[in-house]
Amino acid sequence: MSTYKKEVGTAVQNFAGDYTGAVQGQLWYNSTAGSFQFRSVTTTGSWATGGALNTARFRLGGVGIQTAALAFGGQTPANTAATESYDGSAWTEVNDLNTARSALGDAGTSTSALGFSGPPGSTPVQNESWNGTCWSEVADVNAFRGDPGGAGSDNTSALMFGGTVPTGPETSALTESWNGTSWTEVADLNIARGNQAGTGKLNTAALCVGGSGDPDGTEQWNGTCWTTLANINSGRVNLAAAGTYTSAIVFGGAEDIALTEVWNGTSWTEQGDLAQGGKNIGGAGADNTSGLAFGGQTAPGAAYGDTEEWTGAGSPVTETITTS
């Protein structure tokens, strides 16, 4: 008869509680629970709660990664200039934007970021640069848009695309590139979009997803032009995104959407939902294995400050062997 020791080479070990050092597939006896357990891994990504923003808000800017992120601006519902920094556990208030606003574009990291444009009808074209300590005004964008998509490495390299315009057509296909000094208009999106999601770590490599005009569309920027790629599974507006142009997640959207989809550079796959579905959420993250959702707006209209942390498939989990 085959035994565990014969198959694996060691006897089943005894632990009082969860054996955190177990490798995938390893079996142990949990003497506290009185059951056999083994280490498995998640087959889809999932969201866990994180520390809440100090200022609940929606339509905010967000940059960085899960353990070092920056949230700025937004609506409470009044426009706010509040800026907060996340360390992987809690948000800390830092220096405010010079101009309170919402619906702004974003690019960069928690130590070097750019916040640009803003809501229709007020101080629309301002562009502010974050140096890790404070915001300073820099050259304005050429064409104002509300809720533009944003991508870029830091406060010297960014891309602004799409968004809503206060007059004329409701949405825009315009794209502008920031070189640290000024904005230059470059090739348009294939489809004009408003309230879309944008992400990317370079101004030569970005992703634009959904939004009014094409709620399930995906476009990828290669530094020269936009290319239409595979649609998301659930089209939506007012959604958020995090990651790079080849490895990203999109989440949330109007109304009260909790759905999360994962981009592998070719196609979208639906995975674990947010606990707090909402729209106009802030987003940050390295790629499709590590992201952050913060703030947002529920269908009743209220701003919230909840934070959720995304971890992609492959996280260790403990399974209990049951007999019946």
Add this chain to the structure above:
Amino acid sequence: MAKTYQYCVAENWGKGFINHDESFRITFKSFPGNVWQVPAYNKHANLWVAKVAGVVKTRDEAQAIVDAEVTAAQSAWDANNVEGETAEQKIERIGNRPADITLGE
């Protein structure tokens, strides 16, 4: 008819309130008033409710909590006006009027 969901009231304390293991196994949905919806007849959901010291509510009790929150939000929205502002400008400024929410059975 068997219930699909169970409800509880619990305040989200942030890190650790819902961990990745729980999120992987359970579908959570949150509503105004700190109301949480999780699957009924589910071992992992029951363990999570116990972990967060959730106060279990029937669907009707949970609905009443949500209704009170939504009504308060609607009243606040109705009272938030700026002279001369159009309906579209108001929506742009503070968002749409809060909508009613109906919890699932």
